[in-house]
Amino acid sequence: MVPAGGLSGGLLILWRKDLAVFSVLETSSQLVVGKLEVIGKGSWIIASVYGSTDAQERKLLWENLEKHCSVDLPLVVGGDFNCILSQEEKRGGRKFSMSQGSKEFQQFLINSDLHEVKASGPRFTWCNSKSGSARIFEKLDRCLINSLALNTLQVALVKHLSRIASNHCSVLFEMFKPVEVIKRDIQYEEVWASYHGATALVRKIWNRKSIGNPASILNLKFKKALRGLFSGLRRNTII
Known part of the structure; x- marks a missing residue:
């Protein structure tokens, strides 16, 4: 656990001991990185992120994460990145512009071989909870995996759940969901x-x-x- 600072920040990692072992590799105010040993599924690097709203502090986040992205293991990075990459990831407020912080985030994704898992559910994961013209929606939360994880997983599903008691959507990533075989009758055309x-x-x-x-x-x-x-x-x- 990384304690919250005031009303923001804070990270908490939970796992079932009968299914996996989680070993912490690094912690900071913006991330917790660990090695997850899943019974029958091998070793994974899991990074939980709570990015700072300050671009300079987020730059430290990218630098710390890059060290773990070079490991030859499947990698999953997820959480609140507090950064968007395009106008499509925002509704309301000022028009999006590619700031230095957004450029650094984009470069981090390229350097680290990270790919976003397509998600179902609400398009935007955060709302400022205001009304009328002051209301802003943004996609601040996401789930990223490296190429090794992409090739290892048969099915990778991400769901943006409804916002409950928070201005963020919970993000559910299902790594080992079994493939459903749908049988259907073939009719002559x-x-x-x-x-x-x-x-x-x-x-x-x-x-x-x-x-x-x-x-x-x-x-x-x-x-x-x-x-x-x-x-x-x-x-x-x-x-």
Whole structure:
């Protein structure tokens, strides 16, 4: 835990001891970096960030993080960066301009081989809680991973949750969510008959020898013909 300073700042890391071991590597007022050993999932570097509103102090954050980004392990960096990169990440208030702080953040992402995970939910993660024309929304919170993590994870999901008792959205990053296999029935489309090669494909499947009673054979050939047409169209082999 890094204590808060007044009404802002502060970091708290929690983990389940029966699933993982977390070893702290570095702490400061803006970050906690640690090595997470997940049972059956290997070793990961996890960095939780609470960036300063002061650009000069954030520069120290980028320098401290870069040291850990060079490690040959999957890396996840997440939290409140207190910095935006474009007008698309802001609504209300003064028009966005690429400040020195934003340029340094952008350069840090390039130097550190960090990629933002696409998120679902509210577009902006922070609101100044004012009303009318004084209301401002910004995307201050995000989740970043390096190329090694990108190649390791089958599915990486980020969700911006609703703001509750805070002017920030909670950010949920699911690293090891199992891949859901959706089974669906394939239905014949009339337009398939107009594609070149479709007739020959069906004839080839239909002429294959099958074993079983007539009803089972007929049903099997229907299924194989539908699957063949569907797969052939997706690979553009019968168009």
